[in-house]
Amino acid sequence: MNSPLRGPFMLFFLLATPTAAIGAALHGLEPASRLVVALAGAFAVNLLVAQAMLAAHRWSPWGGVAAVAALSLLIFLLVLVQRLRSRARPLRRTQAAVPGAVRSAGPLTGGGSGDRGNHR
Secondary structure, rough: OOOOOHHHHHHHHHHHHHHHHHHHHOOOHHHHHHHHHHHHHHHHHHHHHHHHHHHHHOEEEEEEHHHHHHHHHHHHHHHHHHHHHHHHHHHHHHHOOOOOOOOOOOHHHOOOOOOOOOOO
């Protein structure tokens, strides 16, 4: 394919794919912070792939794109598995709960040594 848009689309892909994958992993940050950290991570992924390919004497532009795509897919899959596991955990905890179990009173429930007698 000899399109003049091949270069810009390739650069967009090399930045957008790892940025989206890393951004999905950082769902706890604010959107602006997530974008900045994800872009920095995308640059790091691209540089590490290029460095590894050069060190192995296996430099190939298409191989680099494939490696970045594979790493981005791996990050996406790890995030997906983590989110699916976190959704399934509360169900397991409720099934494992013993009915009628009594909790012990801790310092946050009003008992214990931290009580100063400020109750009404």
